[in-house]
Amino acid sequence: MSLCLRFLLSAPFLLSAVNAWTSTPFNPPSIPLAVRTPYVSAWLPQGSGTALNGAWPQFWDGATLGWAGFVNVDGVSYNFLGTPDVPGATFSLATQQSFEFTSTQSIFVLSAGPIDITVNFLSPVEATDLVKQSTPFAYMAISAESTDGNAHTVQIYSDISAEWVSGDDSLTVNWTTTTGDIFTHQVQLEDQTLFGEVDDHTQYGSAFYSSPNTVSATYQTGQDIVVRAQFIEHGVLANTEDTNFRAVSDDWPVFAISHDLGSVTTATEPVIYTVGHIRDPAFRIRTQDRSLYFWSEYSSPAELVSYHVCYTPIPFTNLNPQISAFIGDYSAALTRADALDAQIESDANLINSEYAGLVAISLRQALGASEITISKDSTGGWNTSDILMFLKEISSDGNVNTVDVIMPAWPAFLYTNPVFGKYLLEGLFRYQATGLYPNKWSVHDLGASYPLALGHNDGLDEAMPVEECGNMLIMSLSYAQKTGDFSQITQYTALLDQWTQYLINDSLIPNDQISTDDFAGALANQTNLAIKGIVGIKAMSVIWGILGNTAQESNYSSIAASYVPQFEGFATSTTGPHLTLDYGDENSWGLSYNLFGDKLLGLNLFPQSVYDEQTAWYPTVDAAFGVPLDTRQPYSLICTHSTLDWQIWTSTLMTNNATRDMFINAVYKFASNGTSNAPFGDWYDTVAGLDEGFRARPVVGGHRT
Template sequence: MRSLQQLLCSTFILPAVYAFTSTPFSPPSIPLAVRTPYLSAWLPQGGSGVALNAAWPQFWDGATLGWAGFVKVDGVPYSFLGTPSVPAAKFNLATQQSVTFTATQSTFVLAAGPIDLTVNFLSPVEPTDLVKYSIPFGYMAVSAAANDGKSHSVQVYSDISAEWVSGDDSLTVNWTSTTTGPILTHQVQLEDQTLFGEVDDHTQYGSAFYSTPNTVSATFQTGQDVVVRAQFINNGVLANTKDTNFRPVSDDWPVFGLAHNLGTIGTTASAPVIFSVGHIRDPVLEYVVVGGTQDRSLYFWSEFSTAAEVISEFLGDYSGALSRAKTFDAQVNSDASAISTKYAGIVELSVRQVAGAIEITISKEANGSWNTSDVMVFMKEISSDGNVNTVDVIMPSWPFWLYSNPALGKFMLEGLFRYQATGLYPNKWSVHDLGASYPKALGHNDGADEAMPVEECGNMLVMSLSYAQKTGDISQLQRYSALLDQWTQYLINDSLIPGDQISTDDFAGALANQTNLAIKGIVGIKAMSVVWGLLGNTAQESNYSGIAARYLPQWQAFATSTTGPHLTLDYNDESSWSLSYNLFGDKLLGLNLFPASVYAEQTAWYPTVDNAFGVPLDTRHTYTKTDWQIWTSTLMTNTAARDMFIEAVYLWASSGTNNAPLGDWYDTIAGAPEGFRARPVVGGHPGVVNTSMYLSGGP
């Protein structure tokens, strides 16, 4: 983080207060480069919005990521990215005119005197291309056009700092620069690295890369931030020099600059100058196996041998990546807009957040070759526990994977299934996660993971079946049918009257006889009936279907308030209620298990307990969650009640009460955040557009 003294010493010229447009709305934070749990750069907003050059980009946890940008127009310098302090050089601030975000892009337009600068940040979401999806890089593209009908001389500069490689700015870094060939690349890394290590959620190994095409107009420089930036501000060109005084991140703040001379620019927009920023580590994850652990690497290594090859391919593919992104963005917008424009905005803000929480991995064969048939996807439980592949975090994100590419969901479940099939995990219910701290997927051989027995068993059954239904692929059901049946047996014993246990909403505390948890268990039992049907075991199909059918009226008698009518939070607590979001499983799987009267009662009830920012999670607190509100909206039997939930989430996302990457847990009265940020559970928002969950009539 920059010191207070450095911030106060800034010599930029402050403009008058100005406003800019935000489309589709002004979010809490705008994604800039979001591809993995460790490549996650955002621009904090809040209030009426913050310009691209009015705040430093931040890691998802709020730590500063030095990322600066300047443009010179006819010799006059302007800052367009970050809030750099350069005591030895004066510069102006470009005036932001607009910002627009889509599912994959954030585009800023700023006026730098007589030219308009368009700065586009693209974090590709390539769900059907495992190589491209697994490349941990994002783009920044900068183009210029005159806004006064004249021609102007334009140069563009940008740099990143060493803050991109560690959560501890006191640690020493070293760096190299590749200055020959078609690509200019700066590479920076910690001098002493810790394999699979983290500090404050930042990785402690691997390298950050900042690159651009090595055109005749390109120059480079590494060195102290104020020196390198002053060089460009004063001269419009970098010195092509390399600082070799390796030092701590915060010692004279080493930065890695790149510049281009765009030449004379008229009213036609210039071809974009492309920068790529990324972070590569290898191996990316340690996975538990019988007798030890297995190193896992990103899928893209199956086609590339060096980081330089990856960067060259990535930069060269910008035009194609942008075209594919526009197609994907248009499809997401079209699908979501069929519900409402507000819903579309929620969906578009959510996509990069959930897509950037995973890493697609493969293993090596004994001979050292890549085994591309052994694909597993790993998700970090960002912001809350930092666990690996937390089942009840994958579950709320699940609709996005069904929407974008169900195979990614299958690969996410594979690591969980494979570990438990070894017998290393001693409990009879599903494991909560694959490891307490990402990226160490070391399992819980002692069985001491956070116990959510009904929750996780139900989740695994719902996700496994929904994947098979969506794709027709029953191979995972066949391979792990014994585990699925084992978990169903647990549900039969403990879901009609759930014991005193926690659900996914563990922050709310444990509670016996939870109505919503019982729903999940009964849905899970019925799901196993359908699984057995797909596998040809008609006897077990009939057995489990009968059990679910017998449980349902008993559950309804336990769970329906006599003073409502509505479902209770827990049995025999007549005045209590909660969001019955687990009914989503009944809809997702097409089970038609729960009677229409239950949906009608809940539809009538929720508007009576709606607060300014939505319906609380339950009667114990005034807070709620965005994913569960969206899921509950799918259960409503009329569009007014459905839209009530959607509009509440939209209000929270656009209210300016927060400046962190979209949080899913907040207070329904004041709209204040409760602590979560950037979590992948927002995958529950976009996915529903393709699961036929929204109903204009009854269930």
């Protein structure tokens, strides 16, 4: 028995912590609060369990995002959000009673003396409405209810800090407050850097914090301890603005809104807050600047011209209709969210409840790494027929539309709206169709630094020849099969065929190269890469069939079919039987997750015996938190690491439910074991149940297989 296997079988199982509140369906590593884009991404870190008022919300990278909340009950103040320190002011902590998450919502119930408040963080997933889906805002809705049957006076308060606009707290910000039907605080850097980032935070545009301007609403801007003390002591804000613009960390300016709910017995209508960040232009692909799609409904390009030229803050008057509409849509948005949540839960429960929980915690993270953009037409108007979607490879690097990150996230896009997949691939196709990319294989990504998609005209992007060619072919056919829309495969047939030719030459016996698991290093004769390449060749055969070229369809089908028995001869261990990690290494093995492409496309290319052998093999190398990725050891002294997406993909290939559920249960145990406080890291240790540094990556979209 190998060292790896001995260690796996003897590893202890870690138990998750027990919280003082109920968590449904489980307590995740980090709770999504406002997750809409790579720059609107606020989370509550958990570890073994953290209440809503037990930590500051964080940006996905772990940096603090000031977001505070208080409720006054009969003149007594309770903190319910964040961990503010207000010297000289007296307040208690509300007690968290429960937490529940769905695919779109994170719902907390906290007790503040005789009042329970329900705080619902809704990050809508509006897959069939591009305007709504591209709107970079999220909701926080708060309602109150008496728990003792008596009436109590209740006031609600919340603020955000200037930490929402930069990754550098030493930089100077300015702000404005607009009153009218809604209160809106707008805050931005004084000196902005177009398309710039600091520690993955955008360095231009504006953050907005808004709430309806009811007769009971008040607002205030100023130093954090001053503004918060005003509410704690008086239950109302001063309707004043601090105009001493300064650095984010200089007396920590905050932007607050409060509401007096009056006398409360039964549950109140929710008080709505919205938070978000808008920048324009949002993106540059080569030499073209693009805007978020939502502008097409609420503003004309002419109204944005000063911002495009000078990069001064977007005038609030341009955003007032959009913010008002977003706030006014809350009730309908919640209804749509409830329906989507119920549908996802119902579908996922066809597997089991643990799988349903994993899918629910993954959706906001998967879609929250993307943005939908449009360009202008020749007249300067919005060209709503020119839609491109961009995805940030979060945490592992800042690449744009990384092909092997889109691929594992692909199932979430197919499930919510397959056209998202088309929009993600379109930019990659367009760039390579220019001929500017010099390599014969598919490009790895559109650019090294989000939100700039400048391409790789030097051909020096991270080379994953078989990986990315296979991915592009599989995703292209998958979209066409799902939708019946053949426009993309028709327009880019030459590129798809070019990549197929590469696979014919280099997928049966792959040369020394890296795969998507690049942290493991390069390796020749990778079994899993060969699978992807052969599936890619067969996919092109099907594409040719769709396009009516029966000669090419037959040709590529014959090639793929002839490669399969050769592959089995190269890749099947004589000591297993099971597939090896690389040809000739009889004691090696790995997750053969690329067989998922065969199942996704309905190709039936690989024989049932391959699936049966892998199903029988994996339980023999299972660890406490899943099956390791493979037997390579460059990233660990012992082969214990794996990835969540490939665990779930592999589960779909198993020929019995027991082994399928073994994989799902392992991922569920990792997600709920209380050892991490980062937004769902996908690279982890299958023995200790610890994440390995990746966080918030969209690849968790692969959980919706």
